[in-house]
Amino acid sequence: MSTRTPIPVPEAISRVIEKSKAGGTERVQLKDTIGRYLAEDIVADHPIPHFNRSAFDGFAIRSDDTLEANFENPIELKLIESIAAGQVATKEVGSHEATRIMTGAQVPIGADAILALELSETLEKEGEVWVRLNRPIPKGTHISEKGEDVQEGAILAHKGRRISAGEMAMLAMFGYHEVQVYKQPIVGIFVTGTELLPVEAEIEPGKIRNSNSYMLESQIKALGGIPQFYGLLPDDFELCYREINEALKKVDYLITTGGASVGDFDYVQDIVAKLGADTLFNKIAMRPGSVTTVATLGDKWIFGLSGNPAACFVGFELFARPVLRTFSGSKAPHLPRSKARLSHAIKKPNPFTRFTRAKAELQGSQVVVSSIGVDKSGIASALVEANALLVVPGGTRELKEGEELEIIWLDRYEEGYKHV
């Protein structure tokens, strides 16, 4: 067996980033692009609004006519026309004239302010309608000026951005009925281990249910990928090799969990070798997940993650995530990081950098972080509570309460820990 020398985490990440590439793109109907990633910039080919637009129901008037108006000396403007949203005035508003206008309608030529309906009074005189007001209305009142919201030529969203509500609104506003988006990466999943049972099975002595494939499917979907679960594989070298070799033809990326270590039945290394794949690394100076392997075979990638659920989770977020995000055009493919204060001491030093599942929260203007539960890589339940990974640097030094460490924020928007 080849020797496995651990490399530092930043080195492993940069090896992965160096080889990552953007994927192909495709044209998709606007309504089907929610959650997809833009492969073209959204450009405003006209200003918004593209005409001076009334922001109120009232009367389009000339502000100059109202300069002298007050309670003692109300002024009267002659109503010449009435226009609804979508209609265009046929008459210019002249001196001491007004046009009835609804919200969203184009302000007629000659008018430079909107008199709100509630500030006016209408009266009929000799078959004519007059509008009375008793205060000056400054120029521009209740008018959304042409280009006020968006100027022509502005880039509203750059390629690589995920399409959600705001992007959908902009795409529709500018007539992108079809959108160029990145293809969704197809990510195959195998879980290996003779001890694994399918979820529907009753628990048996010495066996556990496979949970990794479900966890990974959700991680992949969260990044806009299409997970393809190929099933549970026993620890059998030939069978695993055959299945993995076949699956690689059908996917962009393949993730395996389990068998990543140096136990008697840990075959990932041998399979990668037999495939002739190029190993980026097969051991990292980190906990959990030190036995993570990443290899490439042409354009395809193989992520050999540890079977340990926490290690599998961390390995995916640190190494597979940036590759998948780069595939979708991201220029910032990593999870966001920040500093946080430790809410407790960490006594047990570890030579490797540790990524512990943690809960970070804002206390005043300070982010305070606590690691969750017993710090063993096998503690999977901590993943439910965690909204961050606490990066505990390797070394022998004990860490004190209140020390500042780095954290990596997980995508847990639904929990209200919005962070980017």
Ligand code: AMP
């Ligand atoms: P391994 O990487 O094969 O050495 O597995 C490490 C630990 O993770 C062992 O305790 C396995 O039983 C467990 N494990 C492996 N695969 C899975 C899986 N798919 N779901 C949950 N636990 C697993």
Ligand code: MG
């Ligand atoms: Mg195993």
